[in-house]
Amino acid sequence: MSDRQDLETPGEILAAARKRLSLTVEQVAEKTKIPPAMIVAVESDEYFKISGPIYVRSFLRTIAQAVNVDPENVLAIHSRL
Numbered sequence: 001m002s003d004r005q006d007l008e009t010p011g012e013i014l015a016a017a018r019k020r021l022s023l024t025v026e027q028v029a030e031k032t033k034i035p036p037a038m039i040v041a042v043e044s045d046e047y048f049k050i051s052g053p054i055y056v057r058s059f060l061r062t063i064a065q066a067v068n069v070d071p072e073n074v075l076a077i078h079s080r081l
Helices: 010-020 026-030 035-043 053-066 071-080
Strands: none
Touching: 010 035, 010 053, 010 071, 026 035, 026 053, 035 053, 053 071
16 A cells, blocks of 8 residues: 555545535534535644644544445544555
8 A cells, every 4th residue: 555546545545425405614614514524634634733633533433424434444544644
């Protein structure tokens, strides 16, 4: 898995899925009750901006569900990174 093109980051996957559904960050925030700034942090893979690993995993799972992506796949990729 040294080839970067084979593996998208969780943030890239979630951002792409959100855009495919023509949803704004604000719409996902309303749907998930996650603050827009935290959604932007997740989509940018800037997990240091989120208060802890439990929140990161929870946000990844919740956002994935909101944009019709398999949350287990997103969490597995996150675990490998």
